Amino acid sequence: MRRHRRVGLLATLAALALFGSACGTSSNNNGNQPAIGGTLTIDNESGALWQCDFNPYNGSVNGQSFGVLYEPLVYDNLLNDKKTNWLASDYTWSSDSKTLTFTIRSGVKWTDGQPFSADDVVFSFNLIKQHSELDLQSVWQVLDSVTKDSSGKVVMTFKQSAVPNFYQIAGQTAIVPQHIWSAFKDPVSQVVKDPVGTGPFTMSQCTGQNITFTRNPNYWQTGLPRLQTVTYPAFLDNDPANAFLATGQAQWGGQFIPNIDTYYVARDPQNNKYWFPPINNINIWFNTTIAPFNNKAVRQAIAYSIDRDSVSKKGEYGYEPPGNQTGVLSPTFDSWIDKAQADKYGYKFDPTKAAALLQQAGYTKGSSGIYQDASGKKLSFTIIDIAGYTDWVASVQVIQDNLKQVGIELKAQNLESNAYFDKLFTGNFQLAYGSLDTSPGPTPYYELRNTLHSGTTAPIGQTAAGDYGRYKNPAVDTLFDQFGATTDSAKQHDLIKQVEAIMLEDVPVIPVTEGVAWYQYSTKDFAGWPTPADPYAAPAPWNLPDWEVTLLHVYKKS
Amino acid sequence: MSYIARRLEFFVITVWAALTINFILPRIMPGNPGQAMLVRFHGRVSPQTIKALEVAFGINNNESIFQQYFEYLGNTLRGDFGTSLTFFPAPVGDIVKQGLPWTLGLVGMATIIAFALGTLIGMLSAWRRGGFLDAILPPAFIVISAFPYFWLGLLVLLVFAITLGWFPLGFAYDLSSSINLSWDFAGQVAWHGFLPALTIVITSIGGWILTMRNTMITTLAEDYVKMARAKGLSPVRIMFMYAGRNAILPNLTGFAMSLGFVISGAILVEIVFNYPGVGFTLLQAVHSEDFALMQTLFLLITIAVLVAVLAADFLTAWLDPRTREQA
Numbered sequence: 001m002r003r004h005r006r007v008g009l010l011a012t013l014a015a016l017a018l019f020g021s022a023c024g025t026s027s028n029n030n031g032n033q034p035a036i037g038g039t040l041t042i043d044n045e046s047g048a049l050w051q052c053d054f055n056p057y058n059g060s061v062n063g064q065s066f067g068v069l070y071e072p073l074v075y076d077n078l079l080n081d082k083k084t085n086w087l088a089s090d091y092t093w094s095s096d097s098k099t100l101t102f103t104i105r106s107g108v109k110w111t112d113g114q115p116f117s118a119d120d121v122v123f124s125f126n127l128i129k130q131h132s133e134l135d136l137q138s139v140w141q142v143l144d145s146v147t148k149d150s151s152g153k154v155v156m157t158f159k160q161s162a163v164p165n166f167y168q169i170a171g172q173t174a175i176v177p178q179h180i181w182s183a184f185k186d187p188v189s190q191v192v193k194d195p196v197g198t199g200p201f202t203m204s205q206c207t208g209q210n211i212t213f214t215r216n217p218n219y220w221q222t223g224l225p226r227l228q229t230v231t232y233p234a235f236l237d238n239d240p241a242n243a244f245l246a247t248g249q250a251q252w253g254g255q256f257i258p259n260i261d262t263y264y265v266a267r268d269p270q271n272n273k274y275w276f277p278p279i280n281n282i283n284i285w286f287n288t289t290i291a292p293f294n295n296k297a298v299r300q301a302i303a304y305s306i307d308r309d310s311v312s313k314k315g316e317y318g319y320e321p322p323g324n325q326t327g328v329l330s331p332t333f334d335s336w337i338d339k340a341q342a343d344k345y346g347y348k349f350d351p352t353k354a355a356a357l358l359q360q361a362g363y364t365k366g367s368s369g370i371y372q373d374a375s376g377k378k379l380s381f382t383i384i385d386i387a388g389y390t391d392w393v394a395s396v397q398v399i400q401d402n403l404k405q406v407g408i409e410l411k412a413q414n415l416e417s418n419a420y421f422d423k424l425f426t427g428n429f430q431l432a433y434g435s436l437d438t439s440p441g442p443t444p445y446y447e448l449r450n451t452l453h454s455g456t457t458a459p460i461g462q463t464a465a466g467d468y469g470r471y472k473n474p475a476v477d478t479l480f481d482q483f484g485a486t487t488d489s490a491k492q493h494d495l496i497k498q499v500e501a502i503m504l505e506d507v508p509v510i511p512v513t514e515g516v517a518w519y520q521y522s523t524k525d526f527a528g529w530p531t532p533a534d535p536y537a538a539p540a541p542w543n544l545p546d547w548e549v550t551l552l553h554v555y556k557k558s
Numbered sequence: 559m560s561y562i563a564r565r566l567e568f569f570v571i572t573v574w575a576a577l578t579i580n581f582i583l584p585r586i587m588p589g590n591p592g593q594a595m596l597v598r599f600h601g602r603v604s605p606q607t608i609k610a611l612e613v614a615f616g617i618n619n620n621e622s623i624f625q626q627y628f629e630y631l632g633n634t635l636r637g638d639f640g641t642s643l644t645f646f647p648a649p650v651g652d653i654v655k656q657g658l659p660w661t662l663g664l665v666g667m668a669t670i671i672a673f674a675l676g677t678l679i680g681m682l683s684a685w686r687r688g689g690f691l692d693a694i695l696p697p698a699f700i701v702i703s704a705f706p707y708f709w710l711g712l713l714v715l716l717v718f719a720i721t722l723g724w725f726p727l728g729f730a731y732d733l734s735s736s737i738n739l740s741w742d743f744a745g746q747v748a749w750h751g752f753l754p755a756l757t758i759v760i761t762s763i764g765g766w767i768l769t770m771r772n773t774m775i776t777t778l779a780e781d782y783v784k785m786a787r788a789k790g791l792s793p794v795r796i797m798f799m800y801a802g803r804n805a806i807l808p809n810l811t812g813f814a815m816s817l818g819f820v821i822s823g824a825i826l827v828e829i830v831f832n833y834p835g836v837g838f839t840l841l842q843a844v845h846s847e848d849f850a851l852m853q854t855l856f857l858l859i860t861i862a863v864l865v866a867v868l869a870a871d872f873l874t875a876w877l878d879p880r881t882r883e884q885a
Contacts, residue, residue, distance in 0.1 A: 189647035
């Protein structure tokens with residue numbers, strides 16, 4: 001099983017980009033501060049050799065640069081939406097939420113010694129405007145202009161109110177140095193061998209099989225980072241990566257490990273730990289443009305026919321918790337869930353209720369035990385999923401079994417991933433098992449909007465960025481648009497609750513399980529890890545730019 | 559001389575045919591790289607952008623198939639293999655250059671060792687037929703070669719790398735090293751390469767032993783061997799120069815073929831031992847319909863096989879005078 005990072009990359013020839021990095025120890029080590037030092041090794045199956053390309057705007061290689069080398073304006077924690085000013089020292093929204101003004105932090109230096117300024121920010125945003133291939137987060141779909149005002153602040157204007165887009169703009173867009181990037185003739189195909197950033201580390205060596213990051217002694221957060229070296233080996237497959245982690249050769253994992261308790265934890269129960277916070281939903285998508293999925297009763301009946309607990313236990317080893325029909329992740333976004341409403345519907349495995357719904361909708365049980373409509377057409381469907389994701393295949397088998405007990409026939413079509421995504425994006429399916437392919441965000445808004453907003457979809461046959469089920473509901477669109485225009489948290493919570501009501505009543509998709517951030521860590525030599533009690537960052541090494549924040553907190557035990 | 563000229567002529571024609579098939583094959587595969595790329599960009603990029611990229615990659619331009627063909631021939635001859643889609647924007651040449659030395663080194667070395675050792679064991683066990691060596695080694699290795707490579711590799715890894723910790727878990731050299739010319743680095747490469755090479759050798763050696771032993775037995779019954787014995791030549795000389803030299807011929811062609819296929823790497827070896835070779839790259843290229851990368855790798859494989867067979871032909875001509883006499 002390989003998930004959450006469908007990276008396709010490779011390294012180029014073993015050009016060793018030797019990047020000057022003085023390894024001096026920092027001067028301000030007061031008594032309480034842990035000493036600087038240690039070499040931390042990251043363990044995250046990349047599925048390919050490193051390409052040694054440190055272009056933060058190239059989606060297949062940005063996992064090795066965005067965060068530790070290039071930083072965002074504001075760090076927005078994926079797990080709780082807690083915002084920390086980063087390269088911006090302050091920001092304000094205009095009252096109509098259509099203008100966002102950033103004060104740029106002073107005293108920050110690029111790793112080549114040049115000063116960082118507002119011009120770099122303006123340059124970076126306009127660079128990805130000019131080359132839309134680099135605009136990984138599609139920020140220019142809402143942005144109108146990015147300029148520097150007379151007082152040296154960066155002013156962004158929007159085509160519409162775009163409060164939630166703050167996450168993509170301030171939190172997910174890397175800032176690159178103008179003095180280097182302006183010389184690139186074609187930034188899209190530019191291979192960046194010698195990265196210059198503002199981040200806490202510099203890239204000191206890259207080979208196809210390993211990247212070494214070395215502490216940036218002049219980092220703007222004085223005294224940080226406390227790690228001297230971070231090594232990031234490239235793993236082609238899960239097995240060697242898991243073995244490397246289990247034998248203690250790597251200390252920070254973002255791995256799916258079957259039987260983690262015996263394979264990993266048991267080798268050092270004192271120190272080997274894991275935490276899997278949910279970060280997205282794995283859904284059953286209905287193609288709502290075709291019968292009978294345009295019928296709400298059928299969708300509801302199917303939602304009552306799935307034993308989510310058993311899917312989670314049998315299909316996902318219990319590592320990925322069962323989902324809930326509100327579409328809001330639990331426990332990650334518990335404060336957003338309207339528990340009373342969810343309880344009223346009480347979606348759980350309930351064959352009697354499902355049967356009642358089907359009968360009300362005019363379906364009768366045929367001789368084969370499968371429901372059929374008046375014309376004798378059976379409730380028999382095909383669901384697509386990815387053959388390589390063995391956990392999904394197992395989950396679908398559980399669902400097949402559940403539905404069969406109710407009287408609905410489900411056939412699984414396990415596809416190669418390219419074929420699967422092609423069908424998913426173009427709406428060429430009856431049912432689809434899978435998650436949204438866009439990155440999740442720090443509130444339920446992001447995933448729900450991309451799942452339900454008709455603006456993200458496309459006609460059948462064309463590629464949709466979201467809403468693969470082609471669900472159209474003007475009421476839900478309006479709710480999301482209202483959310484986008486308000487900075488008032490209470491109002492935002494209220495709007496999401498209304499969306500949840502639609503999820504519960506209309507069942508446009510069925511969240512079955514919750515995808516998690518795989519995260520393993522060893523406390524043997526290092527401390528300061530993110531934990532459920534202190535979720536200061538999304539904890540997987542492939543959470544960008546959160547991995548930078550983790551690497552700023554972790555230190556070597558003395 | 560005419561024998562060599564004929565082989566060369568044949569070689570040139572086959573290379574051309576290989577080039578052409580190599581051009582056609584990816585284009586008759588179902589699906590298209592545009593779709594694959596759309597998937598790669600996770601639907602975040604507009605279809606217009608994809609069109610622009612496609613044109614830039616030369617996969618969706620308005621040229622006729624013939625124009626594309628001649629352009630491809632020209633580029634290939636110049637050594638310009640284009641840009642990889644999978645590893646965009648890295649040029650295909652760079653990707654191949656990075657993985658190829660490791661594949662050649664590991665698989666090539668292992669193949670040579672397996673061949674040399676297998677041939678020697680086969681020769682000795684035929685020489686002392688029914689002896690101790692003959693009773694143990696050939697059956698043992700033939701049984702082992704029937705094991706699935708994946709299973710054997712994982713077993714070796716579990717025992718020697720994870721449990722005993724004698725060898726590293728993977729990679730071609732220490733993580734903290736960079737490629738350099740030093741004894742220390744050479745030592746690392748040997749240390750890291752030991753387990754993968756060992757598994758390749760023990761799984762492939764059985765075939766060499768069997769062929770060599772069987773041909774050797776037939777050869778030993780030949781009159782010229784009896785003649786040599788009658789002349790009172792030393793057994794070692796008879797074994798190597800009379801029987802061995804003749805018995806090796808069929809094995810030699812097989813060896814040349816397998817040397818050629820070395821370039822395709824050993825995908826399983828690379829996965830199990832996390833070795834930075836070219837085989838895994840080929841797998842990825844096929845998955846993502848990366849024409850440029852696929853073509854280059856297939857081409858290299860074909861040419862390597864052809865060159866190896868050509869070399870084997872020359873070698874046979876030298877070892878076996880009869881081939882020179884023909885025609």
